[in-house]
Amino acid sequence: MSVRVVLHPMFYGHVNGKDSIEVEGKSVGECLAALVARFPTLKGELFRNDGKLKEYLEIYVNGKSAYPEELTCTVTDGDEVRIIVFAAGG
Amino acid sequence: MQLSEEELVRYNRQILFSSFGEKGQKRLKQTHVLIAGVGGLGSPVAIYLACAGVGKLTLVDSDSVELSNFNRQILHWEDDIGEKKVFSAARKLKKLNSTVEINPVAVKITPESLEGLLEGVDLVTDCMDNMETRFILNEGCIRKDVPLIHGGIHGLIGEITTIIPGKTPCFECIFPRGAERQKPFPVFGATPALIASLQVMEAIKLLTGFGQLLAGKMLYVNGEDMEFVTITLQKNEACKICGGGKR
Numbered sequence: 001m002s003v004r005v006v007l008h009p010m011f012y013g014h015v016n017g018k019d020s021i022e023v024e025g026k027s028v029g030e031c032l033a034a035l036v037a038r039f040p041t042l043k044g045e046l047f048r049n050d051g052k053l054k055e056y057l058e059i060y061v062n063g064k065s066a067y068p069e070e071l072t073c074t075v076t077d078g079d080e081v082r083i084i085v086f087a088a089g090g
Numbered sequence: 091m092q093l094s095e096e097e098l099v100r101y102n103r104q105i106l107f108s109s110f111g112e113k114g115q116k117r118l119k120q121t122h123v124l125i126a127g128v129g130g131l132g133s134p135v136a137i138y139l140a141c142a143g144v145g146k147l148t149l150v151d152s153d154s155v156e157l158s159n160f161n162r163q164i165l166h167w168e169d170d171i172g173e174k175k176v177f178s179a180a181r182k183l184k185k186l187n188s189t190v191e192i193n194p195v196a197v198k199i200t201p202e203s204l205e206g207l208l209e210g211v212d213l214v215t216d217c218m219d220n221m222e223t224r225f226i227l228n229e230g231c232i233r234k235d236v237p238l239i240h241g242g243i244h245g246l247i248g249e250i251t252t253i254i255p256g257k258t259p260c261f262e263c264i265f266p267r268g269a270e271r272q273k274p275f276p277v278f279g280a281t282p283a284l285i286a287s288l289q290v291m292e293a294i295k296l297l298t299g300f301g302q303l304l305a306g307k308m309l310y311v312n313g314e315d316m317e318f319v320t321i322t323l324q325k326n327e328a329c330k331i332c333g334g335g336k337r
C-alpha cells in the first residue's frame with residue numbers, strides 16, 4: 001500500500017526540498033503519522049498539541065476535500081493526499 | 091466612448107500590447123472594481139489598477155493607519171497615522187491618476203453592507219487580512235454573480251485564484267474548514283506586492299477579455315525557496331454557497 005502525500009510549498013523545507021512523499025497507510029491519519037515519523041519537524045506544522053489538524057490546513061484526497069473527517073478518511077494504494085495551507089493574511 | 095489625446099499618451103505602453111490595444115483601454119475605462127481591504131495587498135492592487143486606467147475604484151476598509159502597517163502597506167505614509175486607510179489611499183491615488191474615479195468607503199464588510207457595495211461592480215479583489223470577511227465576500231459575489239480575485243499571504247508565501255460564479259469552485263469549496271490563522275501574521279512587504287501584481291494581471295485580463303485566467307486553479311508562491319506551484323481546484327457538490335458551481 002503506497003499513498004503519495006503532496007505537500008504545500010511551505011513544507012518543502014521539512015522534507016529535504018521534496019514536493020511529495022510516498023507513505024504507507026489506510027487512512028489520511030495513518031499516512032500523516034507515517035510522514036511525521038520520517039520527518040519529525042513537520043509535526044508542529046501539521047498538528048495542534050491535542051493531536052487535531054492545525055486550523056489553517058485543508059486535506060484533499062484525489063483532488064477532493066476530505067472535510068470534515070479528514071484524519072479518518074480512508075485511502076488505498078495509489079491515492080493522492082494533498083496538504084493545503086490557507087495563507088489568510090493580506 | 092473615445093479616448094482623449096492625453097489618455098492615448100498616458101496609456102500608450104499598454105495600448106501597444108496587441109491583445110489589449112485601444113479596445114481594451116476603452117473597456118477598462120468603463121469598469122468598476124471594488125478593492126476589499128486597502129492594506130498590504132490592497133495598496134499595490136489600487137495603485138496598479140489606478141495606473142492602468144480602470145474607470146472607477148471603490149476602496150473598502152474600516153481600519154485606520156498604524157505604524158506597524160508601514161513595512162508593506164505602501165499607500166500609507168508616516169503623516170497618515172490615525173487616518174482611515176481608505177481616505178489616506180484615495181488622496182494618493184487621485185494624485186497618481188486624476189482621471190480615475192475613487193470612491194473611498196470606511197465601513198466594515200458585512201453581509202448587509204456588501205449588498206449595496208456590490209451594486210454596479212464588475213469585479214472584486216480580495217485583499218483582506220482575515221478569513222471571516224473572505225467568506226462574506228465569497229457569498230456576496232456568488233449571489234450577485236461578480237467575479238472575485240482571491241489573494242492571501244503569510245510570511246513569504248502567497249496564493250491567488252480567480253473565482254467566477256457558476257463556473258469555478260468558490261472560496262467555500264476550496265476552504266470548507268474555514269478557520270482563522272494567527273494574527274498578527276508574519277509578512278515581508280514584497281510578498282503582498284507580488285501577489286497583488288498577479289491579482290492586477292488577472293483583473294486586467296478578466297475585465298478586457300484576453301489571456302488565460304487562474305480560474306479553478308490556485309497558484310502558490312513560496313518566496314523562501316522560490317517555488318511556484320499551480321494546482322487544479324475542484325468544486326464541492328455539497329457546497330452550501332455555490333452548490334458546486336450551480337448557483
Ligand SMILES: [Zn+2]
Pocket residue numbers: 259260261262263264326329330331332333334335
Ligand atoms: Zn462553492
